[in-house]
Amino acid sequence: MASLGARDQTLASNNHVEIPVYMNSSNDMEAKNERQEADHDDSQVDYSQRAQWLRAAVLGANDGLVSVASLMMGIGSVRKDIKAMLLAGFAGLVAGACSMAIGEFVSVYTQYDIEKSQIKRRRRNGEEGVDETKEKLPNPAQAAVASALAFSLGALAPLLAAAFINDHKVRLGVVATVASFALLFFGAVGAVLGRTPVVKSCARVLIGGWLAMAITFGVTKLIGSAGLGM
Template sequence: MASLSDVQITIPKDTQAPEKEYFDYSQMAQWLRAAVLGATDGLVSVVSLMMGVGAVIYGIAVMIFTGFAGLVAGACTMAIGEFVYVHSQLDIEVARMKRNKRNEKHVEESEKEQLSNLFQAALAPALAFLLGALVPLLATVFIREHKMSLIVVNADVTFSLVVFGSVGAVLGKTPAVKPCARLLIGGWIIMAITFGLTKLTASHGL
């Protein structure tokens, strides 16, 4: 007579618990990095342009138009640059697959799938840049006094840099102090250099 320990219970495959689907966090990190970099780039580059022009030309309208031009040019540059970069990566991957003499149908399906992601890759940094660039522009639109606009823009950008750093840290599950400090100090340095060099150039009549 067999004991209970000798009895083997076989669980049908249909009733076994399904394995958890693997989630690629590295892909999410790449999108997060592109979004944070795009927003930060839009914020810092546009406000630096506005600060540089505001250092030598006393007029709110001029600062706003300068910022708007920087917003449009920067967003388009981010979109086109990312599109070209991702497309180049796709060309390399497709060429490698063809060299390895893989199934032509598999190559075509992979190429179509990646092509659909090219426009997403181009749109994401452009929108992020646009949102970042709107921060100093919106802060300036409602202010008429030149010096006050510079103060408000600086305060607004400082707050936004801290927010961007914090959001990136929270989504990436990392401590927030260092990313915020890096963004804040880097943004201040860029604005100071742009403002200072523009002021210096204007003072020497160049």
């Protein structure tokens, strides 16, 4: 019996299986928590809230670029004088910046009035959190200045590109090339900030700019040629 007991103990010891238990170190746990917090913060970002200042900044600069570059290409189609192109481009910069500022001011002020009226109605109804909402009201003056500055910055690209080139054909080519690269840049910036596909955004902006410059160039040349022929 003693031998049987010893043999059973030997078999039990031979059949004993150790199951390793792996525990995460503190560094692994901290890294995992940081990743989870980063993913949570990114998921909580409301990118639709960026639409207002994106429209006033990136899109304003894109408008300035396309408008002034197209205007200069149109004047360049009928006039070889560099002064005529630069004067037309500068006039387009000033007029466009003023137009953007006034339009943005009126648009945002309308939104401001609507939201302010809504706050007054909520206050009369005794709702909570009205003061916090009031702090988030849009600023019409700030939006107007941002639009004017953005338009001006975008318009400076074709103006600077043409300022130091005397040859007419080379000047037109440089303006179109600089405008194309600037369009790609603005399209990429807008896509990254708005978390939209970069390639599609750049393609839309670039093709739209090319169409604007080509149509302005062709129509102005057609009208100018007909006028000169008369």
